[in-house]
Amino acid sequence: MTTTSRNDQLFARAQRHIPGGVNSPVRAFRSVGGAPRFFVSGSGPRVTDADGKSYLDYVCSWGPLIAGHAHPEVLAAVSETAAKGLSFGAPTEMELDMADLLCDILPMLDMVRLVSSGTEATMSAIRLARGYTGRDLLVKFEGCYHGHSDSLLVKAGSGLLTFGNPDSAGVPADLAKHTLVLPYNDAAALEAAFAEHGDKIAVVIVEAVVGNMNLIAPKPEFLKAMRELCTKNGSVLIFDEVMTGFRVGPQGAQGLFGIDADLVTLGKVIGGGLPVGAFGGKREIMEKIAPLGPVYQAGTLSGNPVAVAAGLATLKLTRAPGFYETLSARTKRLTDGLVAAAKKHGVVFSAQSVGGMFGLYFAPECPATYDAVMACDKEAFNRFFHAMLDAGHYFAPSAFEAGFVSAAHTDADIDATIAAAEAVFAAW
Template sequence: MKNQDIFQRAQESIPGGVNSPVRAFKSVGGTPRFIAKANGAYIWDVEGTQYIDYLGSWGPAIVGHSHPEVVKAVQDAAVNGLSFGAPTEGEVILAEKICALLPSIEQVRLVSSGTEATMSAIRLARGATNRRKIIKFEGCYHGHSDSLLVKAGSGLLTFGNPSSSGVPQEFVSHTIVLEYNNLDAVQQAFNEVGNDIACVIVEPIAGNMNLIKPKAGFLEGLRELCTQHGALLIFDEVMTGFRAGPKGVQGLTGIKPDLTTLAKVIGGGMPVGAFGGRKDIMQHIAPMGAVYQAGTLSGNPVSVAAGLKTLEILNRPGFYEQLSATTATLVKGLKEKAAKHGVTFSADSVGGMFGIYFRSEVPTTFAEVQESDTKAFNVFFHAMLDEGVHLAPSAFEAGFVSACHNEEILTKTFDAADKAFAKVAAM
């Protein structure tokens, strides 16, 4: 069976032929690869073609695909039942583990996805503060709940407009969208409407407009402003949680958010999410308080088993040192190959995440990200795919390295990049 054949067939029964939009390759063109299996740092499509994978299921495959210990944990859990809709000891153990690893979290509620986690955290922030407005940042993605599908307004403090059909203006009328890394704009927003701002939600290191790090003082400033004005600071660590480091970005920076959202790595590849924070805030969640949140599959025993084993593996000695070193070596090698061919290119990394940009300097805002040469990226993407290297099919997404990416795999990647950058230079 060919990828193209399956894609055409899929479009008859699935909108666009995919179950998540970026998979359709619309921004890069061509036919998506339908994956049949994965192991370690490799994936194989239905045609039997092998690829070095730098997508990693968008982050959770941090220990590598199909890690034997994670697979066994899932198998053992599945034998005892796939879902109970009732409490299990495993979910208590996972909650305890998360609280122990992230000191800002005193209590945590498990859910089934990152979208559910951020949606619930914002509802909780509004309920705990009895305020309506929220601040988010342009280019930061926090899931597809209505109040977060919003694009920036025309002015600094203009409330956002829906960025998706089907979302009424009223649903985003209390969402303020500001520029990432622009602390002055946040200060002005608090000066204008601070007494009605429930929370500031931020990707402390952005991964959904490519990898964008906070400028010095940005996160510290958010913490100070939220404390000063009685708003809650939410770190969306769905992507960075246990990816950027063993304690997420909050561990790297020492900045303590009031609430944190998690997903991806804590499920080890299975669907899971979580939100947690200070106990006095979490006590507003039902059944303890008036903020309602529920989910039949929350704390699913199979997902919990995968997450527990993954967290155990990544907390073994030397795990993050090796992962960070591998990712830094990847970035350095790609920059060298680009320079060899005279291609305008920059790259950055943190922990097991990396960003590549077809612009001269690493961007710090969404506007700067958009200055990247997307045509060059598209040529590079397909050239790498032809050489057996699987990257995210968008110029505006971060990439991911696993513990299984070794020196041999990096060498193959650099050989592929040498050919790919040559094609970009010949554009």
């Protein structure tokens, strides 16, 4: 007699009234095959699914849970705030606390606006940059993801300097033509784009450390050229730090690489697991946003007190001495251990980490470009993913997503994952 798991039952039910059975596409396991796990609880570094199976979690809600699941200080802040009211649609002092803290930690932030998601933050920042410059053209990079607003769901054109084409049904071609898509980590391509279109480029937006085509680290000359070209041509540089903000270091990617953007978008960690986003930057740009200026942006739940409370409690935890040094060392322990385990058994594999983020690649070396990521062995990753899932280790269900370690993961947890991977590679 075949017994259907509770996860399978829930997924079958989900597909009746939810498109694809999920509320965000990557959750559907379509890239790796099989049915997604429905989680019912989380504590520290672990999650438990609907069948009662426990996993060491290396997704961490796609990054926000840098302190781990259900951290008692975060839960206490949420509980205390929720008891006073869930939402007011009016200012609260807690919003000021968040704005002051963000501007204190990130020196390039003069002003900041809270929103409800990373997508909303990047969409608003791009509109602001266009309004500030009076220009239309947006430059983004192949493989970088900045949310699902129309201007950003654009793929590369057929030539290096051709304009983009819609990457999703429902995105007008007339809108896509205002987006220029360039190869990531290619300073020469960026220089050529500015040489041809410099007086029309309103904004350049980039994931300084890419987390949405797996983890790709930037070449220093690439970011340096970007900053210099934007300054020279009067274009606004946006660092999308929705994923990297307070994940790769105490000042995000900007602090890590020593480059200030004109605007920065934030999310994930600043909400501690609840929906919060933010965008901010130079005062002269931010003063163009309504009600001070002509660029309109609004949101009923922006600065929601419960979400802000979770974010403030989480950020407070990250300010502890040695927090990022320990997190970075533990993440590197994971990637180094996985590489050593694969090498021991002759498996073609590489890995790298930046702060509390990591990338796994079934390739001889860590990729630096979109094309190199696409050349990785996707089927090998899928095989690894399911073997590790069966062993109780939950990685992102896609070969094209970064992974995350939390402060709740211990050395013993990391070593257990390495040991499980070695057993998988030994049977490879």
